[in-house]
Amino acid sequence: MYITAGILIPFIGTMSGSAMVFLMRNKINKKLEKLLPGFASGVMLAASVWSLIIPAIEMSENMDIYTWFPAAAGFLAGIIFLICLDNVVPHLHFNNGKPKKLPFKNKKIAMPALAVTFHNIPEGMAVGVALAGALSPETGITMASAITLAAGIAIQNFPEGAIISMPLKNCGMSRTKSFIYGTMSGIVEPVGAVITIMLTGLIVPVLPYLLAFAAGAMFYVVVEELIPEAQSDGNRGIGTIGVALGFVAMMVLDVTF
DSSP: OHHHHHHHHHHHHHHHHHGGGGTOOSSOOHHHHHHHHHHHHHHHHHIIIIIIIHHHHHHHTTSSSOTTHHHHHHHHHHHHHHHHHHHHSOOOOTTOSOOOOOOOSOHHHHHHHHHHHHHHHHHHHHHHHHHHHHTSGGGOOOHHHHHHHHHHHHHHHHHHHHHHHHHHHHTTOOHHHHHHHHHHTTTHHHHHHHHHHHTHHHHGGGHHHHHHHHHHHHHHHIIIIIHHHHTGGGOHHHHHHHHHHHHHHHHHHHHHO
């Protein structure tokens, strides 16, 4: 039951955010458009620290290596992986109107969906790794902390779902189709989490590296995509407020549970 909830909670967050397209009248408010990615950035940064890097360091204390090494190595590997993926997978950066080469006829639909799907890859990895660790008693990761991470990512996915569905509606797509595209952008998260859990026996020995790897991947998405988008068009103040609110919200969730 808890495993199923942990897998589905982030996807529900994306779906709920995408449903906001049914409530919008015309165009999304510009300030809200910058606040949402800022809030998502704060949540991901806090989740990377409290739910991924700190547990990775704590698990390394009983390993016959420098305590900091798995966290440092995994973090850098996650960033390098996302850099490589960024250059291989065609998608549109949120803060750049010039997309990479796309083999799709309807780029207006394909590019935003690919962008958010790309962002959801490290988040699905993070949830899967945390749940896999919770299934193994020697890791020290509790099911409560894994569910908290999933809830934090769901909070982050809510504005992300809105970011994808609302602009599609503004481009002339129907509300229903905009909702479907926004929702489907999050499907990689439960799929990735399930695959990770199925490989629990292989993952546990290198779990500190994988936790930090997921943190590095999420950190890359924040620095490369979300924060530049939140502070574009002269809205630095709104974006910064969003980051602070998201960071505090996730920190409180993690420390409380």
